[in-house]
Amino acid sequence: MPEPLIADERVQAATEPALAVSQLWKVFGPRADRIVGTPLAELPRAELLAQTACVAAVRDISFTVAPTEVFVVMGLSGSGKSTLVRCLTRLVEPTSGSVLIEGEDIRGADPRRLRDLRRHRFAMVFQHFGLLPHRRVLDNVAYGLEIRGVAKTERYRRAGEVLDLVGLSGYADHFPDQLSGGMQQRVGLGRALAVDPQILFFDEPFSALDPLIRRDMQNEVLRLHHEVGKTMIFITHDLHEALRLGDRILIMRDGAAVQIGRPDEVVGAPADDYVRDFVADVPKSHVLTIRWVMRPVRDDDPLDGPELGADVVVRDAVRAVLSSAAPVKVVHDGVLVGMVDDEAILRVIVAEEP
Numbered sequence: 001m002p003e004p005l006i007a008d009e010r011v012q013a014a015t016e017p018a019l020a021v022s023q024l025w026k027v028f029g030p031r032a033d034r035i036v037g038t039p040l041a042e043l044p045r046a047e048l049l050a051q052t053a054c055v056a057a058v059r060d061i062s063f064t065v066a067p068t069e070v071f072v073v074m075g076l077s078g079s080g081k082s083t084l085v086r087c088l089t090r091l092v093e094p095t096s097g098s099v100l101i102e103g104e105d106i107r108g109a110d111p112r113r114l115r116d117l118r119r120h121r122f123a124m125v126f127q128h129f130g131l132l133p134h135r136r137v138l139d140n141v142a143y144g145l146e147i148r149g150v151a152k153t154e155r156y157r158r159a160g161e162v163l164d165l166v167g168l169s170g171y172a173d174h175f176p177d178q179l180s181g182g183m184q185q186r187v188g189l190g191r192a193l194a195v196d197p198q199i200l201f202f203d204e205p206f207s208a209l210d211p212l213i214r215r216d217m218q219n220e221v222l223r224l225h226h227e228v229g230k231t232m233i234f235i236t237h238d239l240h241e242a243l244r245l246g247d248r249i250l251i252m253r254d255g256a257a258v259q260i261g262r263p264d265e266v267v268g269a270p271a272d273d274y275v276r277d278f279v280a281d282v283p284k285s286h287v288l289t290i291r292w293v294m295r296p297v298r299d300d301d302p303l304d305g306p307e308l309g310a311d312v313v314v315r316d317a318v319r320a321v322l323s324s325a326a327p328v329k330v331v332h333d334g335v336l337v338g339m340v341d342d343e344a345i346l347r348v349i350v351a352e353e354p
């Protein structure tokens with residue numbers, strides 16, 4: 001698959017990143033702080049373990065996340081996703097590297113500042129909802145505000161608002177065990193949103209839910225993201241979930257970042273065989289945009305065909321392309337950047353046939 005011909009700057013705005021991670025390592029084990037920067041750090045995981053009894057759970061990872069971006073961390077079990085994300089809030093202490101949250105170095109935060117950041121700037125949603133069983137839904141949602149010392153009337157007002165937002169109006173007085181798994185996770189989402197955090201962290205929040213409910217909840221996250229526009233860091237081992245939710249995806253393997261890219265980049269230009277295997281079964285027409293299938297404009301191209309934006313997904317372009325006698329013109333920022341003809345579209349569709 002050719003590289004897209006033009007860069008997409010949608011996500012990477014010129015503003016300060018919400019999160020900037022640089023050369024982050026987490027090594028577990030005895031004398032873990034003696035590994036980074038030595039030849040031992042280059043050893044494959046199994047050899048490092050055999051020689052030093054240490055595990056490099058996160059290896060030299062760097063990335064930035066733009067404000068309001070949904071950034072997904074994906075990888076197989078044991079690849080280091082949870083450790084990486086826990087390092088970002090110092091639930092796990094990084095071994096080396098830096099983590100800046102809106103420019104603030106959180107590795108330098110003292111315990112008081114850290115507590116403050118966790119109460120005011122971050123919120124977490126976990127797989128096992130972590131709800132308080134003896135408290136009503138309303139109190140569970142209001143919990144973060146209670147910890148912050150917000151007065152009862154105000155926190156109930158806010159919790160009521162959030163219950164509406166997550167589709168649980170009418171359930172304020174229920175207890176968690178009276179709700180289905182999906183609804184309990186909505187309470188978890190509501191509790192996270194109630195404190196109006198700057199960054200929401202999700203650690204495999206939907207893995208325990210059955211597939212239909214899981215899809216519902218993914219839609220819910222997309223809808224909430226659209227409404228509240230928070231920066232979200234989302235861990236999953238499910239590629240389809242990653243592709244649906246992520247503006248960009250970080251793919252991890254054995255603690256290292258194998259690829260960081262938009263869904264269409266991961267599917268259109270997998271960095272190696274590991275990623276290629278991951279994406280082999282993804283219906284390409286659902287993910288690739290027409291910039292991935294367009295060809296350069298030729299002098300003799302008829303220019304009376306329809307026009308489509310370069311970010312239109314192939315699946316949504318099929319009808320326009322196939323029903324037009326002339327090739328479709330692909331435009332980006334008002335400039336003609338390529339052409340798409342029937343053949344290019346059909347190649348993607350036919351490749352998906354079982």
Ligand SMILES: Nc1ncnc2c1ncn2[C@@H]1O[C@H](COP(=O)(O)OP(=O)(O)OP(=O)(O)O)[C@@H](O)[C@H]1O
Pocket residue numbers: 028029055056057075076077078079080081082083084237
């Ligand atoms: N506290 C710890 N002490 C020692 N090793 C650890 C610790 N926590 C994690 N590890 C190891 O670090 C590696 C990465 O684990 P991590 O839980 O971050 O992976 P993961 O991708 O989140 O996996 P899963 O999807 O199964 O949760 C694993 O080899 C794990 O055994």
